[in-house]
Amino acid sequence: MLRNLLRYSLLVVLLLYASAALGENQMDPAPADWPNFEYKREPGQFKRKRNGMIDPSPDVVSLKFLPKDNYGFVDWAKAIKDGVITPRDSIFEDKTAADNDAEAAPDVLIKSKLDFMPDVMFPHSAHSTWLKCSTCHPKIFRKKAGGTPITMAGIWKGQFCGKCHDRVAFPTRNCFKCHSVPREAKK
Ligand code: HEC
């Protein structure tokens, strides 16, 4: 009688333990797939599990949780803004993007040469998160609004914005992500 009771309670404990372990496994197919939770954190902060413990698993966010633009491409700028990803400044612990803080970089309105195209807003902030100032200045663009004669044909040939867009940044077929500022109606 007592032995049976012992045996059954042992079995129950084992079963409970197993189901808890299984449950945890099923809950964590990719621990990073919990948007709006662990990813809202400052650079350098630890990722944490739901119970508050530090989560040492690598940062992996599956595609379905990354924000998309209207063409279905990942909208990386929004992914950073929403806190879904927090890229490091450098793969070296001690390096920061210090050179990016030295000087203010205002957003630049690039007036369209043709009436039917909206003007282009160049957002510095969205770029300097990823790039050093010297990636673009002075070789690709002069550091002066209107200082570089940018053309769309040149962009499509891989110059100017086309050094990156269509290659490593969102493609140029998404016209209105760059041509985003409606022109005042012409008289
Ligand atoms: C990566 C940003 C970017 C994208 C994407 C982009 N453009 Fe442009 N485009 C520019 C810039 C910068 C200029 C130069 C300023 C101006 O004239 O508007 C320009 C200029 C133009 C011009 C003016 C004439 C010329 O050759 O310079 C036309 C027309 C134009 N783009 C059409 C388009 C169309 C159509 C698309 C989509 C298929 C597109 N652009 C996508 C950045 C972009």
Ligand code: HEC
């Ligand atoms: C992705 C390329 C890119 C990067 C990176 C970049 N810039 Fe620029 N910058 C531009 C473009 C494009 C213009 C406008 C050029 C034009 O209108 O001909 C510009 C213009 C400027 C201007 C002139 C603004 C004005 O109103 O005259 C300043 C100042 C400037 N950048 C500073 C910086 C600084 C500081 C950094 C680093 C934090 C930086 N830029 C990083 C592309 C870049």
Ligand code: HEC
């Ligand atoms: C040296 C590389 C490089 C150059 C040159 C460059 N870009 Fe970008 N751009 C990027 C990267 C990287 C991103 C972020 C990833 C993405 O959105 O695809 C980006 C993002 C953007 C965005 C999205 C910002 C947001 O908040 O959604 C716009 C708009 C843009 N670029 C316009 C331009 C225009 C206009 C030019 C030329 C005047 C230009 N870029 C030149 C690399 C570049």
